[in-house]
Amino acid sequence: MKNNLLLQADPQFAVCLNTQIKEQLKWLIGLNEIRSGELLPPAAQLADVLKVNRNTVHLVYTQLRDERIVSIQKGRGTEVLDNEHVAKLRRDRKHMHALMAHMTNEAKEQGLSLEEFVTAGTAYIQLFEPAAAPGMRILFVECKEHDYGFYQREVARHTGAQVDFFCLQEAESQPREWQKAVQQADWIVATLNHSDEVRKLLPGKQHMLVTIGATVDTAALLQMAQLSQGAKVVFACLGKKGGQWMSERVKDAGLHNLDCVPQGWNHREELLAQMEKADTVYASGAIYEQLHEVAPGKVKLYPLVLEKSSERLLKELSHKEELK
Template sequence: MEEKLLLQADAELTYSINTQLKEQLKWLIGMSRMVPGDMLPAAGDLADQLGINRNTVSLVYTQLKDEGIVSIQKGKGTQVLNGPRVEELIRKRKPMYELWERMVEEASENHLELRELAVAGMAFVQLFGNQASIKPTLLFIECKEHDHIFYRKEIARLSGATVQSFFLEQLPDSMAEFEKLLSQADAVVTTLNHSDQVHKLTGTRKTVLTIGATIDFSLLLEIAKLSSGSKVGFVCLGQKGGQWMAQRVKEAGVQHIEYSALGTNNPQALERFADGADKIYASSAVYDEVKSLAPDKTVHFPLILEKSSENLLKDFLKI
């Protein structure tokens, strides 16, 4: 490779020169700054450029060869390979790069010295790495007709927990599976729709966190502006989910439109309704599907977790 690599070797860092060099080369390959087929500089040339011993460079090249990242051929030099180890390196380093970009930006905002942060990071992994990677487990119990995908994502995002799902439609045939999941969970989460049923199922064996969702006020205003008698559909994964959506609108005082609750689990009924509908409001889980059926009539009906539910999930890790 003819282009001079912007590598650095700093004897004052607390990790070895060969580790510095190897990791910088892996970054260049992982970010496709060096691609399969590219030649690494000759060991002597790179050693002179960095002011280090040639044997150090040779050792790094050998380590990269042992990792399956480069090949070393006498008389030809050291070449980046086109193989699974390089593909894996690229797959891992790109999200790492995005993470480090954010960390560098935040470090700058907080006036933190980057090298100190990097060294402290290694010590952090040694001390707390295993502890930090152990996540609590929540068992989310819901029915298949509501937008359980929205709830599950929000539960994971706000609680930081690993989330397992169990659907009430699986009972009573899957009672053994339910008991297994319950035994593995640190707590249970359900929605207001099924709170009583889930409390009966779990008894006092696990803490049950009950959460609820609402809809954006601007969406209510939009629906309220529809002409009187407009034929409006509310669509979720199942009819019960559509009924929940319609009920939230009714409770807000919107009474002048004709409501229909539908689910994508009954595509024939949905297709029949779409032909004569004025508007169709679809939850996030089914929006793309409904949009393809009625592109000019379909509007996104996003759910928003209630603030009290957000706080409940955020506080879960503190319990």
């Protein structure tokens, strides 16, 4: 049990107390300072340490439970879970940590108040980033062999909507859940890879479907072009189909000098064996951290970016909802 958490609660801060506490806990869990299986302090104890009402901490724990980050069991306590939601939190917070460290250092060098910087940042998002129309909900459909997390985050970023994910392979095996998810959605988004398959699952509702595409960042392509003729390059994603898609985008860009080997995290032994033989490994963001730990000198990030036309399509969805 973590009884020595270095949390802070400042009633004068621009963010409300429960959000302060919740986000600090999410940082500690996201950076693996609090590991899966560990218990958070009892609500009353943490409330006493932070000098806040215990109901505030109860609310925080309930919100974390609703986000599927912890479980609350009577007689046992509040336990950090080991599931895909916690794994996603850790991936996201690792990237956020690097960005926040860079931005706060820049702010300090410019003599800016960090609290003012954070408050101004919130206002900036309200002014310049697309806001979701009230209640807007998007269902994103993709197979689990591709980096579905990247697409889900990008759809949310460009629309401001709540984005639910549904695995394509489960749409036919779980028809009730699929129909319920479709009924709850204002729009359905799929990638070019699977748009035809998703369209067949939407009899009479094809008008709800929006198709998007992604490619690899140009800087990474230029980097690959510098590799020697015949260099063995592993392209790794959550599944081999995702790795195949990554290698095809490289070939589409005219890079035929590489010996491309698609691999998937779902076949780890084969992936690791191929990594040993490879000159370079390009990993999708979903598995980059894991592979970089194995071979830091060999593994590089395969940086996905949405196509500009897809960005425009997503931004238009918010405007369409606002006009309804």
